[in-house]
Amino acid sequence: MIHVLIVEDDPGIAEIHQQYLKQVDGFSVQGVALSIMEAKIQLKAKPPQLVLLDVYLPDGTGIELLQFIRGEGLAVDVIMLTAASEASTLQNAMRNGVFDYILKPIIFPRLRDSLYKYQKYLSQVNQRQDIQQGDVDRLMPMSESNTEQQPRPPKGIDSVTLDNIRQLFLEHPSLSADDAGKLIGSSRTTARRYLEYLVSCHELVPAVSYGSVGRPERIYSLKS
Amino acid sequence: MIHVLIVEDDPGIAEIHQQYLKQVDGFSVQGVALSIMEAKIQLKAKPPQLVLLDVYLPDGTGIELLQFIRGEGLAVDVIMLTAASEASTLQNAMRNGVFDYILKPIIFPRLRDSLYKYQKYLSQVNQRQDIQQGDVDRLMPMSESNTEQQPRPPKGIDSVTLDNIRQLFLEHPSLSADDAGKLIGSSRTTARRYLEYLVSCHELVPAVSYGSVGRPERIYSLKS
DNA sequence: TTAAGCGTGAACAAAATGAACTTTATCAAC
DNA sequence: GTTGATAAAGTTCATTTTGTTCACGCTTAA
Numbered sequence A, B: 001m002i003h004v005l006i007v008e009d010d011p012g013i014a015e016i017h018q019q020y021l022k023q024v025d026g027f028s029v030q031g032v033a034l035s036i037m038e039a040k041i042q043l044k045a046k047p048p049q050l051v052l053l054d055v056y057l058p059d060g061t062g063i064e065l066l067q068f069i070r071g072e073g074l075a076v077d078v079i080m081l082t083a084a085s086e087a088s089t090l091q092n093a094m095r096n097g098v099f100d101y102i103l104k105p106i107i108f109p110r111l112r113d114s115l116y117k118y119q120k121y122l123s124q125v126n127q128r129q130d131i132q133q134g135d136v137d138r139l140m141p142m143s144e145s146n147t148e149q150q151p152r153p154p155k156g157i158d159s160v161t162l163d164n165i166r167q168l169f170l171e172h173p174s175l176s177a178d179d180a181g182k183l184i185g186s187s188r189t190t191a192r193r194y195l196e197y198l199v200s201c202h203e204l205v206p207a208v209s210y211g212s213v214g215r216p217e218r219i220y221s222l223k224s
Numbered sequence C: 001t002t003a004a005g006c007g008t009g010a011a012c013a014a015a016a017t018g019a020a021c022t023t024t025a026t027c028a029a030c
Numbered sequence D: 001g002t003t004g005a006t007a008a009a010g011t012t013c014a015t016t017t018t019g020t021t022c023a024c025g026c027t028t029a030a
Helices: A011-022 A036-045 A062-072 A087-095 A108-127 A133-139 A144-148 A159-171 A177-184 A188-200 B011-022 B036-045 B062-072 B087-095 B108-127 B133-139 B159-171 B177-184 B188-200
Strands: A002-007 A027-033 A050-053 A077-082 A100-103 A174-176 A204-209 A217-222 B002-007 B027-033 B050-053 B077-082 B100-103 B174-176 B204-209 B217-222
Touching: A002 A011, A002 A036, A002 A108, A011 A027, A011 A108, A027 A036, A036 A062, A050 A062, A062 A077, A062 A087, A062 B062, A077 A108, A087 A100, A087 B108, A100 A108, A108 B087, A159 A177, A159 A188, A159 B204, A174 A177, A177 A188, A177 A217, A188 A204, A188 A217, B002 B011, B002 B036, B002 B108, B011 B027, B011 B108, B027 B036, B036 B062, B050 B062, B062 B077, B062 B087, B077 B108, B087 B100, B100 B108, B159 B177, B159 B188, B174 B177, B177 B188, B177 B217, B188 B204, B188 B217
Parallel strands: A002 A027, A002 A050, A050 A077, A077 A100, B002 B027, B002 B050, B050 B077, B077 B100
Antiparallel strands: A174 A217, A204 A217, B174 B217, B204 B217
């Protein structure tokens, strides 16, 4: 049984997380902390194996608590559960060895997958005294299987063309299908296919631009 | 250019690592430290982006240095390069957010892959201000499927044919599979096999050339 | 001489693209 | 409101190239 501490300032959300955990075999909620102060007390009193950690807390950030845990050398793993979508926060969390980073709103299957992976990870680490490169590669962050596998784009989408389209938005904040086609040297049809694909991935958002007469133009921009 | 600090007590091994790094585009060795003390001084003086870190050092362990780096909150990533095969050391390293963990004896392709992955990771993190779950899953440790990857040895690749293909690019900046086949007197299929192999080695990069109608041509060029 | 291994390429199947075409959303004039 | 002109979106499918398969022949070892 893996004992979990939930650190989350909103009691309603904390309750939801607790309910989620109950639905996953092999995990039990050891406690709930509504602030960093409370979390520190509970961590000292009885270290759990795993902490579900929010970033925005009343008396500091989850990253600070994470650094505290690492500083104390506690044998505790951490899964971030947070609305913090800044790349720098993610990077900071990764530097401090979080096991996973899940963005709110929490979707249960995503959390469940992560918990199962943690379970598997623990059993594999505990099983062995000594390890080999193959074991490391299976367990480690950016190893082999993890990075190289990019979710294969569907048929009709070529990864090189897709990259070309993505690159455009580094320079141009917003584009029509016609513009994009001209810029990468393809037809409007092809550009449109990729732009719509990126919209379906939630990478781009479409807007409408009205001209003086005729059907309005569809303009694509980077999301948020 | 990514600046790297090598921390390794054996000067001979340190030299080998330095040679390896020189062979990988986009990395430069900023310094070599033979002890933890030396490493701390260099880290303070001029933090590198990446540290290649051994575990067994004369005045302490690499894990201690790693914890020092995290404690100081330095914006530094770490790849462990070590003979330490205890599971607990790996676990400790992971808790402190190492990017990779490579067991000695170091095999160059394994290190190179890791460096390329780090390069890719950096560019992806820097590219965005804000992130979405999909981005996290691509960048994070245990995300997505963790099934084993095929350790594909270069079977089907003949060293003489490979050299012929490589020679072509001294004269021609970019080629299609068809061109290459004609130039070395083989079929398109064979030329393609080698070109794709070189892409997977990061020696070549593919682009697409759109014609007036029909599937576009894949054009291969030397990397950067 | 036989067997096993491996690189090759002809033939085939699948995929990505764009010209031509159809549909749709807007504006302006009535 | 209705209608017509307009401009762009959205769709189709022939075309061109990629990507894959597998039998062949060449080499090597027993």
